[in-house]
Amino acid sequence: MKITTSRGLTTIAALALALTAACAPTDSEGEADKTKATPASTSLADCQAADLPVLADGKLTVATDDPAFEPWFIDDDPSNGKGFESAVAYAVADKLGFAKGDVTWVKAGFNQAVQAGKKNFDVDINQFSITADRAKAVDFSSPYYSAAQGIITLEGSKYAKAASLADLKDAKIGAQIATTSLEAVKQIDPSTDPLVYDDTTKAAQALQNKQVDAIVADLPTAYYLTAAELDGATIAGQFQPTTGESEQFGLLLAKGSKLTPCVSAAVDALADDGTLAELEKEWLSQATDVPELK
């Protein structure tokens, strides 16, 4: 039995053929225009549902993570209009001329939301802090919320009575990955590196187990954790992040999305007519008894 060259070549040809068939490029997403995120100079008049380049005709597809936490979403159901971010999403949709029934919710985890390539949503609302670094990979709308950071400890812990950030220097601190809170830990400058958790629930668990002395989370999340998830925990204090940029949340869109100027215009309009302030009062009514730590 002699293996001939011609048979080998046939195999090669077959392989090459299979290869090209298997991964022909799907779309020309790379053609998206490479403009930087632009401030909204678009007026809402130019942004009407019928003309917007959305994924599904006549529908605005909005993504958020699963589970969706309070006070941003209530009952883990983004489509009920309850919770600050759910309400903001519907208000933005309304400004763009989408009725409540025309908003479709999809699930997108953090990595899905920030990956390059095609997205399965028009906008994503999930407490994304706007930073210049991140804006290289995705588009952000104008900010719809500015958050302070809260420090959560167990009641009776010696750190519960902290009078300044310096008092927390020797505390073991936990925070959620990919949050501004994790960056803000640097302001405390703890003597041991912070522990990093996948989500706030795990961080809360670690606090309950005394594996960490304190966790840092944005203030609304801190309120929710102490009220609903944790027994015997308290917010020891709040502080304004000064490392890097201020803590501002924006809606996230694919890099170079044609929707960005319109969504920004909608958010700006909501800020101007006082809707954002109202929604904040309704869902994020923050008690003022949390001391500010410097």
Add this chain to the structure above:
Amino acid sequence: MTPSERQLERVRYRRRRARNRGAVAVVSTLVVLGGLAVLITQSPGWPRVRETYFNVGDARAVLPDVATAFWLNIRLFLVAEVFILVVAIAVAIIRVVPAPALAPIKLLVTIYTDVFRGTPTILVVFLVGFGVPALGLAGLPTSLFWLGVIALTLSYGAYVSEVLRAGIVSIHPTQWASGRALGLSYGQTMRHIVLPQAVRRVAPPLLNDFVSLQKDTALLSTIGLVEALRVAQVDAGRTFAFTGYVVAAAFFIVATIPLARFTDYLTVRSLRRENGI
């Protein structure tokens, strides 16, 4: 003794065949890999992918942190490895010893291997890492490092014990009989005759489990340990760029390659010895 004409013809034919096959292999490799490279770099999204995953500047920035954190992966692996071997050998021996008095213990270790082989490692890590401290019992370790080692030991001890048990029962009964005939006790036969052969026979799958363990140290990030993968994740979370993941992956690959090659070498060697290939 000069080779016959026919033998020379054979040698020529074999040489020709080897040359042809080599040429086909080279061309095939060039076409397929070249085709892949062209496809990937010509795809419309490639510039974005290169910027996100293969950015040299980002890689340089994150490298020192990932390297420091990877040392933790190595430490976890080395410490867990020792405990796993101890647990696995004990469990394997208990399961093969034919002593009726050991029945309850045999039952317990059988349940142990069944449960921990069937549970996803990440779940074991989670339950041990968050569950054990929640018990609040004095004397239990609270350090994340040791909780992680315990979790990996529980999970992998079950796998490795099954590998060792398979090795022990694969040794021919005549080996046992010979040992006992020489006047060795059961324990001595096990220790000096059966175990050495068994371990040698299952070395490849054993090392395979160790490579797997090396990678699974990354699962411990879920309980808060900041190891190489977690450092990369933190970086990705900050910048939305994923080059850090690629850097972390490179560390894991580089660490497992020596073990993988060593496994290959052992496999070939034992094949040669046992089958005279």
